[in-house]
Amino acid sequence: MAFSLNRLPVWNYKFELLISAIFAAGVSFILRMMLQAAWVDLLIQPVLLFILMRGVLKIKSFYSAVAVVSGYAAYFLIQIAVLQTLIVFGRGGEIIVNTADASDVQTIQLVSIASAYFLSALFKIFNLGFSYITRPPHDFAFREDYRSNGNRGLLLSVLVAGVTLAVAVVLLFHLQTIFLLPVAVAAAGLLYFFSSRRDQRDY
Numbered sequence: 001m002a003f004s005l006n007r008l009p010v011w012n013y014k015f016e017l018l019i020s021a022i023f024a025a026g027v028s029f030i031l032r033m034m035l036q037a038a039w040v041d042l043l044i045q046p047v048l049l050f051i052l053m054r055g056v057l058k059i060k061s062f063y064s065a066v067a068v069v070s071g072y073a074a075y076f077l078i079q080i081a082v083l084q085t086l087i088v089f090g091r092g093g094e095i096i097v098n099t100a101d102a103s104d105v106q107t108i109q110l111v112s113i114a115s116a117y118f119l120s121a122l123f124k125i126f127n128l129g130f131s132y133i134t135r136p137p138h139d140f141a142f143r144e145d146y147r148s149n150g151n152r153g154l155l156l157s158v159l160v161a162g163v164t165l166a167v168a169v170v171l172l173f174h175l176q177t178i179f180l181l182p183v184a185v186a187a188a189g190l191l192y193f194f195s196s197r198r199d200q201r202d203y
Helices: 011-034 038-056 061-088 094-098 103-125 149-173 177-202
Strands: none
Touching (some): 011 038, 038 061, 038 149, 061 103, 061 177, 149 177
């Protein structure tokens, strides 16, 4: 989702992405299944994706953060929609956040992953997404102007959306599911608004 939303190349870095995905999956397995610390995994995974984009793909830190937050906002929105659907049909609840191997958890993961791949494919086929992030590797000698109107709004939206998603994780672990969907929509909507403005400015 993070790559598709921002029209970043995937196949050019398929080997790096594969190795990173295996490593991230291993970290997730250890934290969730062995240490029973799912909340730590939720915090570490975005950091691992940021390191991949900044350190391996050579995308500037600012744009790496934009891509990571926008991708997670979209994916979190998908997962919350699936969770809410399960709750409506009398499934889900505390078991979702307190276990890692329950059938409801697996259902959420499988449906969310399938939906994310499907949407990513649609973005690729119809050439959708934002294009203001130039294709990597980036020239780090060129300093980004964060005071410009486009970047200032984008930076603000990333900070707000990042905090909003962190709050959403807290709500999830306290089972306040009724607030999760509007929180996720607010985070994704804010990023979409400022990303659209930045795209229009570049054109």
